[in-house]
Amino acid sequence: MPPVDRVLDLGKRLPDHSSIVPSIRLARYAGGMPFDPRSIPVDPVASAALARHGLEYRLLDPDDHAGMLAWIEAENRGFHHGRPRDVDRDYDLSVASERRVHGVYDPTAAQPETPVATVDAWPTGLSVPGGRSVDAWAVSAVTVSPTHRRRGIARALMEGELANARAAGAAVAMLTATEATIYGRFGFAPAAKAATITVDRRRTHWVGPDAPGRVHFVAASDLREAAPAIARRAVARTPGEIDRWPGILDRALGLVDPDGDGARSIRAVRYDDEHGQAQGFAAYRITREPNQPGFLEFDFLVAATDDAERALWRFLIEQDFVTGVRARLRSVDEPLPWLLEDPRAVSVTDVDDHLWVRILDPIEALRARRYGTSGTLVLDVSDVLGHARGRFRLTVDDRGRAEVEPVEGTDAAGPGLRLGIQELGAIYLGGVRPSLLARAARITETAPRTLVLADRMFASERTPHLSIWF
Numbered sequence: 001m002p003p004v005d006r007v008l009d010l011g012k013r014l015p016d017h018s019s020i021v022p023s024i025r026l027a028r029y030a031g032g033m034p035f036d037p038r039s040i041p042v043d044p045v046a047s048a049a050l051a052r053h054g055l056e057y058r059l060l061d062p063d064d065h066a067g068m069l070a071w072i073e074a075e076n077r078g079f080h081h082g083r084p085r086d087v088d089r090d091y092d093l094s095v096a097s098e099r100r101v102h103g104v105y106d107p108t109a110a111q112p113e114t115p116v117a118t119v120d121a122w123p124t125g126l127s128v129p130g131g132r133s134v135d136a137w138a139v140s141a142v143t144v145s146p147t148h149r150r151r152g153i154a155r156a157l158m159e160g161e162l163a164n165a166r167a168a169g170a171a172v173a174m175l176t177a178t179e180a181t182i183y184g185r186f187g188f189a190p191a192a193k194a195a196t197i198t199v200d201r202r203r204t205h206w207v208g209p210d211a212p213g214r215v216h217f218v219a220a221s222d223l224r225e226a227a228p229a230i231a232r233r234a235v236a237r238t239p240g241e242i243d244r245w246p247g248i249l250d251r252a253l254g255l256v257d258p259d260g261d262g263a264r265s266i267r268a269v270r271y272d273d274e275h276g277q278a279q280g281f282a283a284y285r286i287t288r289e290p291n292q293p294g295f296l297e298f299d300f301l302v303a304a305t306d307d308a309e310r311a312l313w314r315f316l317i318e319q320d321f322v323t324g325v326r327a328r329l330r331s332v333d334e335p336l337p338w339l340l341e342d343p344r345a346v347s348v349t350d351v352d353d354h355l356w357v358r359i360l361d362p363i364e365a366l367r368a369r370r371y372g373t374s375g376t377l378v379l380d381v382s383d384v385l386g387h388a389r390g391r392f393r394l395t396v397d398d399r400g401r402a403e404v405e406p407v408e409g410t411d412a413a414g415p416g417l418r419l420g421i422q423e424l425g426a427i428y429l430g431g432v433r434p435s436l437l438a439r440a441a442r443i444t445e446t447a448p449r450t451l452v453l454a455d456r457m458f459a460s461e462r463t464p465h466l467s468i469w470f
């Protein structure tokens with residue numbers, strides 16, 4: 001569970017509704033038009049590294065239908081998924097058309113048109129403390145064929161993506177990981193967790209307040225219009241959440257394959273506040289054996305206000321003829337136990353290091369967020385890959401706003417922290433205290449009591465959380 005003495009500096013807290021700052025730098029690249037992630041040239045270093053193994057590193061054209069379909073096959077195989085159906089291919093094609101998609105090809109393989117490795121990436125906002133957003137580069141679909149593993153292909157792809165992220169002007173790169181042992185070597189660190197919440201229905205007696213609005217059943221297709229705006233506001237209030245791509249809501253609402261078995265059991269509800277404004281929604285399904293009570297599961301509860309969050313939780317856990325409720329990818333810091341007479345009705349399991357963050361530009365990244373208290377720290381950052389190496393003075397004013405400048409020599413004097421790029425990524429969103437990493441001998445304070453200040457400065461008013469896989 002998160003530290004109980006997380007700094008709650010109400011004077012500096014930004015309103016829940018403060019909107020995410022758009023990805024200004026990324027948008028500027030194309031003269032104010034949305035940035036096209038394919039406009040960056042193919043990274044020559046990754047290309048040369050792969051060529052040394054007789055492999056070709058290719059940036060895919062979304063209009064190359066056959067090439068994209070072969071890439072989608074390879075990506076599904078890489079993640080040990082079944083062969084995609086037509087509806088899945090159509091969905092994957094539409095998602096990939098918004099991204100920068102690379103494949104690695106082996107001209108000597110029996111199927112040379114099918115890539116032996118895949119990766120995709122796109123520029124997007126990452127929510128940071130203070131209801132703000134930083135320009136980030138999301139990396140996904142990293143697979144290497146089992147016929148070509150452990151010869152440095154993933155390394156070439158990842159180093160290529162870090163170069164692409166820098167070329168796009170992103171201050172951080174980020175991903176969700178299948179295994180926790182892969183990405184640390186590239187400077188990524190776990191920064192926002194997710195957990196499974198299970199609720200024992202028989203023990204749920206709600207003692208929290210009633211929300212002033214109403215929960216309505218709605219057709220999933222009717223949520224299409226309201227959902228993106230609600231999701232945007234929900235994302236803005238939680239550090240660690242990323243901007244949604246078009247299509248992810250369609251998938252959650254069962255609209256990608258509405259007649260599929262999974263989708264047919266999805267029910268959708270929306271919470272409207274006392275003024276009739278839509279402030280939240282959830283998509284859930286109940287599974288049950290004949291003559292047995294059901295079990296309710298959901299992966300999607302999106303709330304732009306605390307009222308909406310409470311009302312939707314209450315709706316979901318107070319179903320009759322249901323024995324339990326399970327929700328995946330929830331925060332490790334849900335208010336739910338505090339809303340029930342018996343907090344032990346709620347179990348938090350499968351706590352996962354969900355979002356991995358890699359800081360590429362410490363000045364931009366540290367400037368983007370707000371801080372828990374004022375103060376000055378010199379951060380001496382090491383980075384084997386060189387992107388973020390250096391000393392930076394972080395000066396935070398009494399409104400939680402930061403100025404960050406590179407410093408050298410005697411200018412770099414003053415209390416601070418010595419830390420690696422992974423440690424900076426871990427503390428960045430406020431989910432891990434600097435003092436905890438000091439206890440693990442991963443951060444060193446350069447003057448006594450600096451860690452006390454650093455803990456207070458890096459604290460976030462809300463526990464970081466990411467509620468999707470990407």
Ligand SMILES: CC(C)(COP(=O)(O)OP(=O)(O)OC[C@H]1O[C@@H](n2cnc3c(N)ncnc32)[C@H](O)[C@@H]1OP(=O)(O)O)[C@@H](O)C(=O)NCCC(=O)NCCS
Nearest residue numbers: 078142143144149150151152153154155176177178181182
């Ligand atoms: C994970 C995966 C992409 C690695 O590909 P790869 O080309 O074999 O990796 P590389 O040869 O480039 O290895 C790079 C480094 O990572 C290490 N590594 C690779 N896979 C690893 C794993 N699963 N666990 C621990 N370390 C791993 C290598 O030992 C190597 O270390 P080094 O550079 O410090 O010597 C590949 O195994 C794969 O496709 N797995 C299935 C899909 C998946 O899990 N993708 C990750 C999505 S988040």
